[in-house]
Amino acid sequence: xxxxxxxxxxxxxxxxxxxxxxxxxxxxxxxxxxxxxxxxxxxxxxxxxxxxxxxxxxxxxxxxxxxxxxxxxxxxxxxxxxxxxxxxxxxxxxxxxxxxxxxxxxxxxxxxxxxxxxxxxxxxxxxxxxxxxxxxxxxxxxxxxxxxxxxxxxxxxxxxxxxxxxxxxxxxxxxxxxxxxxxxxxxxxxxxxxxxxxxxxxxxxxxxxxxxxxxxxxxxxxxxxxxxxxxxxxxxxxxxxxxxxxxxxxxxxxxxxxxxxxxxxxxxxxxxxxxxxxxxxxxxxxxxxxxxxxxxxxxxxxxxxxxxxxxxxxxxxxxxxxxxxxxxxxxxxxxxxxxxxxxxxxxxxxxxxxxxxxxxxxxxxxxxxxxxxxxxxxxxxxxxxxxxxxxxxxxxxxxxxxxxxxxxxxxxxxxxxxxxxxxxxxxxxxxxxxxxxxxxxxxxxxxxxxxxxxxxxxxxxxxxxxxxxxxxxxxxxxxxxxxxxxxxxxxxxxxxxxxxxxx
Numbered sequence: 068x069x070x071x072x073x074x075x076x077x078x079x080x081x082x083x084x085x086x087x088x089x090x091x092x093x094x095x096x097x098x099x100x101x102x103x104x105x106x107x108x109x110x111x112x113x114x115x116x117x118x119x120x121x122x123x124x125x126x127x128x129x130x131x132x133x134x135x136x137x138x139x140x141x142x143x144x145x146x147x148x149x150x151x152x153x154x155x156x157x158x159x160x161x162x163x164x165x166x167x168x169x170x171x172x173x174x175x176x177x178x179x180x181x182x183x184x185x186x187x188x189x190x191x192x193x194x195x196x197x198x199x200x201x202x203x204x205x206x207x208x209x210x211x212x213x214x215x216x217x218x219x220x221x222x223x224x225x226x227x228x229x230x231x232x233x234x235x236x237x238x239x240x241x242x243x244x245x246x247x248x249x250x251x252x253x254x255x256x257x258x259x260x261x262x263x264x265x266x267x268x269x270x271x272x273x274x275x276x277x278x279x280x281x282x283x284x285x286x287x288x289x290x291x292x293x294x295x296x297x298x299x300x301x302x303x304x305x306x307x308x309x310x311x312x313x314x315x316x317x318x319x320x321x322x323x324x325x326x327x328x329x330x331x332x333x334x335x336x337x338x339x340x341x342x343x344x345x346x347x348x349x350x351x352x353x354x355x356x357x358x359x360x361x362x363x364x365x366x367x368x369x370x371x372x373x374x375x376x377x378x379x380x381x382x383x384x385x386x387x388x389x390x391x392x393x394x395x396x397x398x399x400x401x402x403x404x405x406x407x408x409x410x411x412x413x414x415x416x417x418x419x420x421x422x423x424x425x426x427x428x429x430x431x432x433x434x435x436x437x438x439x440x441x442x443x444x445x446x447x448x449x450x451x452x453x454x455x456x457x458x459x460x461x462x463x464x465x466x467x468x469x470x471x472x473x474x475x476x477x478x479x480x481x482x483x484x485x486x487x488x489x490x491x492x493x494x495x496x497x498x499x500x501x502x503x504x505x506x507x508x509x510x511x512x513x514x515x516x517x518x519x520x521x522x523x524x525x526x527x528x529x530x531x532x533x534x535x536x537x538x539x540x541x542x543x544x545x546x547x548x549x550x551x552x553x554x555x556x557x558x559x560x561x562x563x564x565x566x567x568x569x570x
Contacts, residue, residue, distance in 0.1 A: 070096060070154075070476060071174045074220065075181050077208040078469055087469040093154050093476075100157035111160050116486035116493040119415070120159070122408040123151045126393075126401025127350070134349035143350025143396075150466055150475040151405065158479025159487060165446050168488075171480060172227040172449050176247050179224020182207035182217045183254030190257045195374055198259055202373035205257040211371040212381065213468035218258035219460070220470060222267045223477060225251040226452040229271050233278040234445020259311050262463025270456035274448045277420060328366055329387050335360035336391035340398065347398035354384040356395075389461035412478075413454055415485035415493055420447035422490045443490060450484035453477050 073089040104111065112120070127147045134140030162168055186205030189195030196211035198204035209216030225248055232244035255267060275283035338360040339348050348356050357365075365383070372378035386392050393402045423443045457477060466474065486493050 068171065068174050070472060071171070071178050074470065074473060075178055075208065078210045078213070087472070089469060089472045090149070093149065093157075093472050096161075097149075097153045097157045100160050104160060110495070112486065113493050113495050116491075119408055119411045119486060119493070120156055120482060121152065122411075123401075123405045124148070126397045126404035127151075129346055130350045130397035130401050133346050135352055135355060139351035140349065146466070147350070150471060151408075151478065154472065154475030155479035155482050158476055159482045162480070162483045162487075165443060165488070168446050168449070168480065168483060169231070171476070172231060172445075175220075175227045176224045176231075176244075176251075179221045179228075179251055179254075180247060182209075182220045183224075183251055186217050186221070186254040186257055189374065197371065197373040197378070203257075204259050204373070205254055206374055207254075209469060211374045211376050213470060214258075214371075215260060215263070215464055216468055216470035218255065218260035218263035219464075220473065221251050221255045221258065222263045222270075222456060222460075223453065223473065225255060225267055226270050226274070226456050227449050229274050230448035230452050231445050233274060233282070234448055235442050236445060261311065262460055265463070266456045266459040269459050270452045273455050274452045277451060278444070278448060324366055325369070327364055328369070328383055331361050331365040332357070332383060332386040333388055333391055334362070335365075336386040336388070336395040339395040340391075343398055345398045345400055347394065347396045347401060350396055352396050353386065353392060354382075357384075385465050385467060387464055389465040392465045409454070409458060412481055412485045413451075413458070415491055416447070416450045416454060416481060418492050419484055419488060419490035420444075420451055423447050443488070446484055446488065447490070450481045454481045 070089055070092045073087075073092050076088065078087070127144060131140040131144040134143060158171075162171070183205075185207045186195070189207075190203050190205050193202050195202050196204040196206045196214055204211075204214065205217060206214050207217030207220065228244045228248035228251065232241050232248060236244075255263065272283070272287075275286055335357055336353065339353070339356055342348075368380035368382045370378070371381045386395070390402065390406070393405055397405075424447075426442070454477075457474065485491055488494060
């Protein structure tokens with residue numbers, strides 16, 4: 068939460084990139100997690116989950132060895148490990164249960180509301196980043212050097228709010244999530260980020276579909292009707308906003324210079340990969356090799372200004388496509404390793420969502436407040452939505468800027484649901500036979516254990532949903548169970564949930 072909160076602090080207008088205070092806090096997060104892991108001395112992940120999390124290290128290490136200079140290799144290695152391995156692993160290991168997961172999701176929403184408020188104020192007062200000659204682009208506290216920062220933060224918050232509104236929880240929580248989602252729409256629109264618009268629309272559409280097809284159809288009809296009334300009937304939306312929206316469908320007919328630059332850098336990245344198909348040109352190699360592969364259509368840089376910064380030219384040092392950046396700098400080895408890890412996370416997250424959907428609805432959340440959705444559905448939708456948004460956005464953007472550390476936290480949340488939650492096929496609780504329908508995390512009752520695990524001995528889980536090292540499940544030899552204890556365990560008492568398959 069400290070990493071997320073520090074991203075709400077303003078960035079110096081003259082900042083040229085590099086590590087921020089949020090990056091430093093993420094380093095403390097990793098160190099604290101490592102110390103905690105050494106002190107507890109227990110297996111936190113199953114072998115399959117550990118392999119999925121560590122898979123990107125292969126391509127990153129090979130590309131670092133092939134960097135043009137040791138300094139560039141170390142810098143690139145540190146950044147990639149921070150965003151795709153170390154911070155996600157720390158978040159995964161420190162989140163204890165679904166309550167912690169929801170707390171981080173609400174933290175995403177809170178940060179998005181703060182940045183969105185600053186962005187709307189910038190648009191209204193004309194103090195934002197420069198866009199078409201006017202200082203109206205909403206960038207939040209990130210400044211004109213990271214114009215995608217506020218759009219990314221607001222999009223993450225919107226995806227989390229939609230998931231919390233569709234999932235389990237009290238009526239008050241779901242209503243608050245709906246209000247937050249609606250409040251985040253204006254700042255997302257005023258960011259003028261076409262890539263964030265496309266990724267958010269696809270991610271939220273996927274969340275609605277995964278939550279229920281009928282609900283998706285109803286919500287889609289309402290959104291379409293409201294859009295027609297606001298835009299077509301009342302004419303809501305400035306000329307700049309409408310022009311930016313129309314440009315999505317005509318990027319090949321009359322592209323602006325930003326689109327030309329992007330296509331030119333994409334072609335240069337592909338040509339770099341063709342020259343070095345397996346290992347790429349090395350980490351941090353794209354800026355050095357760009358001019359040798361790019362055509363003359365590439366401009367000298369992007370114009371930035373406004374939001375407290377003077378006008379300047381920002382050099383184009385990346386292809387603005389994460390997949391092509393990895394392909395050009397790490398080759399096929401790096402792309403297959405990194406994309407393979409993301410694909411495994413997506414498959415495990417979707418399988419966990421299917422398990423939760425098949426589970427019976429949760430118990431009443433309070434007097435007169437029944438939970439209609441299965442318990443854990445909100446966590447599943449948050450994970451699938453965030454990962455889906457990131458995978459789509461990587462087509463139009465890559466890592467870079469102060470907001471990048473939030474991507475690592477995002478992957479950590481996704482990894483926890485996909486690899487640690489009992490609904491995941493790769494979690495230790497799943498290996499131990501814990502039923503995903505049981506309230507393993509954050510519940511006051513003991514979890515339901517399958518008959519295959521409880522044959523002759525009870526399984527014990529700690530408060531984090533992991534198999535206790537003193538339990539026979541983790542490999543210790545269980546003492547024989549007496550007949551009296553067996554008959555006592557077979558009857559539904561206060562210590563055993565009704566209907567548990569135990570002996």
